[in-house]
Amino acid sequence: MTTLTAPATQQQTSTAPRRTVRRTRRRLGNGVASVLLVLFAALVLTPIYVLVVVSLHHGQSAPDNPFAFPTAPDWQNYRTAFVNMHYLRSVGNTLLITLATAALTVLTASLAAWAIVRHTRRWTRTVYQVFVSGLTIPIFVVLTPLYEVMQKLHLLDSYGGIVLAYAATTTPFAVFFFAGFLRTVPAELEEAAAVDGAGLLRTFAQIVFPLLKPATATLAIFVVMQVWNDLILPLVLLSSDSKQTVTLAVYATIGTHTLSPEQLLPTLVLGVLPLFAVFLSLQRYVVAGIAVGVGK
């Protein structure tokens, strides 16, 4: 704006307008780029838009135009899907399994990581490497024998069995993550507590665990995303309908019926809704969790 008020010297009159033009052009370019970026995101989200729109249609056949909102949204298909999926029960099961897995993983992995970081010997380094090598083992490599182990322990088709399996498969990442975090925390606080006569577990509970809070939050969200979206372990380890998770309920509901899109899509919407809610309300932690390991 200053360039518009009368220029005082010869020099300014010659350069200022040119600079303004350049700046305006850049700002305009930025505006266009922003709009294009938003349009690109809209394009990526189109399938989800279609999912919602078509799920609100009523009828036995696909709508001619899957992009148009229905004149009057129809909730009957939602009601049917809700009942067929035993929705509240499935959500409750998933919630139970998720929370138990998160609690078990956080507790065991943070204790182990603490010992690995504060007791640096060759054997703890080896233990750490064994845990971390677990990061690359595809679940399919252990799936069949895991089924056998669960059968021998009478843990097939039980909440306990699937929680142990999830906690075990998440342990490598959790140990890796907590150890990385603890290395950035100085040991002085813990030493002061030890000098005050606090025992090992009290030091952990009162000093270390509270320090880990940001890491714990991120890890818990990681577990939620993992467990909430997984199909393979419930498919193999859980067999009774009453223990179905949400993903399994979606699979079972759709897999056994021939459904029209209007009947199919409400099931999917109900299936993804809880995690969408978690993501949108805790976005900051999710983004932080995804970007773990890439600076701050």
Next chain:
Amino acid sequence: MQIRGRSAMALIAPAALLFTAFVLYPLVRGIQLSFTDAIGPNGGAFVGLTHYVHAVSDPTVRRALTNTLAYTVVVVVVQNALALLVAFWLFRQERVRDVVRAGLLLPAMMAFVAVGYLWSYVYSPLGGPLNVVMDALGLHRFEPVWLGDPHTALWAIAAIYVWMFLGYTATIYLANYMAISPSLLEAANLDGASGWRRFRHIDWHLLAPSFTINITLSVIGSLRVFDLPFIMTQGAPEDSTQTLSLVIYNNSFANYQFAYGTTLAVGLLVLTVVVGVIQATLLRRREADLA
């Protein structure tokens, strides 16, 4: 705080027990099973390398292997190239950055089951939205039965994976961009570097940490691809969407051929380790070159 040896053992024990019982033991047991004739959880007489010999000449396994490898190469390259572009774009558009990133991440928050069924509808030859759009654009002649044509099925599925994880990968690149000290990028601007040249000579080097993470994640994820082929095609048409994980699952849990299933699982493990070592060596050499 210095933790004494015995205390350290006690602290590590619960995690170690969990990991040993449900990951390490099954891993070892799986290798052992692959040398037996176990069907379901029963049986298990030693049969030597029979299953391995069989696996090498099994046409379905061969097809699954080539599919998995081709799929991995394409998904890793396309996903990372697109994500780099998007991250570069997001980094410069501060005003819309958070909103757009949230939108692009949304597909990654959906369960594979939901994504699989949703896209089966999108690709449907009977009034599926994709063909509706192509009709509207006058491209009717180029409409294959996306999931029913052996030439397109695998790539139709690959496109969905890219769609799902584009935002995820871009978020990691973007975090790297935002961790770069602004003075470095400013210096680049003052030097008059811009566009492709700036990216090639400056950004590309500074993005090495996120490049390593993203390549590793997408390779690991692609080699074990399972859910979408399982839900959408079951390996059809003509085995064109057969993948190693799918073959393992079907042998073990559809046919109860536990021994053969674990044999293929050992194969997948070897493949993962070999690719992992090659990749780690290359990426480390690259980071060292750039440093």
